[in-house]
Amino acid sequence: MSSITELPPSPSEPGQPTGVLTLPGMPGVVDQVALAKLYGEPLFAMPQDLYIPPDALQVFLEAFEGPLDLLLYLIRKQNFNILDIPMAAVTRQYLVYVDEIRSTNLELAAEYLLMAAMLIEIKSRMLLPPKKVAGGQEAEDPRAELVRRLLEYEQIKLAAHKLNEIPQYGRDFLRAQVYVEQALQPRFPDVTVVDLQEAWRDIVKRAKLVQHHVISREELSVREHMSIVLRKLQGRKFVEFEHLFDPARGMPVLVVTFIALLELSKEGLTDVTQAEAYAPIYVRLAYTPA
Incomplete structure (x- = not known):
C-alpha cells in the first residue's frame, strides 16, 4: 500500500499552501526535479502500476482520535503558531482529508464534517469587519474558542501519554507467584x-x-x-x-x-x-x- 506524502509547494504552483497533501493524480515537484521520494530515493515519474486502495485514507483517518486530533496534527506538523492559526491553509488541508472519506464512510466523516463547518464559519467571521464592543474593548478573536479547545485537548493528550508510560500490571509486568509447600504436621503458635x-x-x-x-x-x-x-x-x-x-x-x-x-x-x-x-x-x- 502506498503512503500519502506531504510535499512542499512547487515554484510553478504559487497558489498551493505550504504542507498541502499531494494525493495520487496531483503530482508536485520536490527539489525542482523529483515528484516525490520513495524510501529516500527520488521518484521522477508516477508509477504506471501504482495502486491505492479506496479505503487507504480512511484507515489513516481512523488512526486519529477525532477532529481535534487531526486539526492539532496539521498545525503542529507545519509549525504553525497555535495562537495565530492561518485558517485558510489549515481549512483547505483539513477538507482534503475529509473529502476522501465522505463518499466511503459517512459515519466516520460526520464528526469531521462538523469541525470543517466550524473552521469555515471562523474564516468567514474573520473576513467580516469586527463588531464594536461597548466600553471601547477589542472584539474577541473568532479563533479564540477553537484555540482554547485545542490547548485543552493537547494538555489532556500529553497527560494521557504520560499515564500510558507508567508501568501497568499485565502489560509491563506480572505478579510473581511462588508455591511454598506447607508441612503436613500442624505447627502450634509460640507462646510469648x-x-x-x-x-x-x-x-x-x-x-x-x-x-x-x-x-x-x-x-x-x-x-x-x-x-x-x-x-x-x-x-x-x-x-x-x-x-x-x-x-x-x-x-x-x-x-x-x-x-x-x-x-x-x-x-x-x-x-x-x-x-x-x-x-x-x-x-x-x-x-x-x-
Whole structure:
C-alpha cells in the first residue's frame, strides 16, 4: 500500500499552501526535479502500476482520535503558531482529508464534517469587519474558542501519554507467584512472654480469693516442685496451665511452682503451647524423637 506524502509547494504552483497533501493524480515537484521520494530515493515519474486502495485514507483517518486530533496534527506538523492559526491553509488541508472519506464512510466523516463547518464559519467571521464592543474593548478573536479547545485537548493528550508510560500490571509486568509447600504436621503458635504474664496474673488473682492467715515457715524446693510438675504431666498429652497450680496452698507455693515450670521450659523438658492466639495455654512433656 502506498503512503500519502506531504510535499512542499512547487515554484510553478504559487497558489498551493505550504504542507498541502499531494494525493495520487496531483503530482508536485520536490527539489525542482523529483515528484516525490520513495524510501529516500527520488521518484521522477508516477508509477504506471501504482495502486491505492479506496479505503487507504480512511484507515489513516481512523488512526486519529477525532477532529481535534487531526486539526492539532496539521498545525503542529507545519509549525504553525497555535495562537495565530492561518485558517485558510489549515481549512483547505483539513477538507482534503475529509473529502476522501465522505463518499466511503459517512459515519466516520460526520464528526469531521462538523469541525470543517466550524473552521469555515471562523474564516468567514474573520473576513467580516469586527463588531464594536461597548466600553471601547477589542472584539474577541473568532479563533479564540477553537484555540482554547485545542490547548485543552493537547494538555489532556500529553497527560494521557504520560499515564500510558507508567508501568501497568499485565502489560509491563506480572505478579510473581511462588508455591511454598506447607508441612503436613500442624505447627502450634509460640507462646510469648506476654501470654505467660497474663496467665500468671489470672492465677494470682484467683489465689487472692482463698488466703489463709496462719503464719508458718515452710522451706520450699524448686527442684522438688519441678518433679511434682513432671509427675502431673507424665502420661498425659496436654495439661492446662492453670491446673498445675493449687491456689489453696497459698502464694509461696504458687510462686515456687511457677519458677519450677520456667526452669523446666528453660531446660527443654516441657513445651508451653496453645491451639491459637488468645486460646488457653497448655503444658506438655517435651517431645524427644526416638
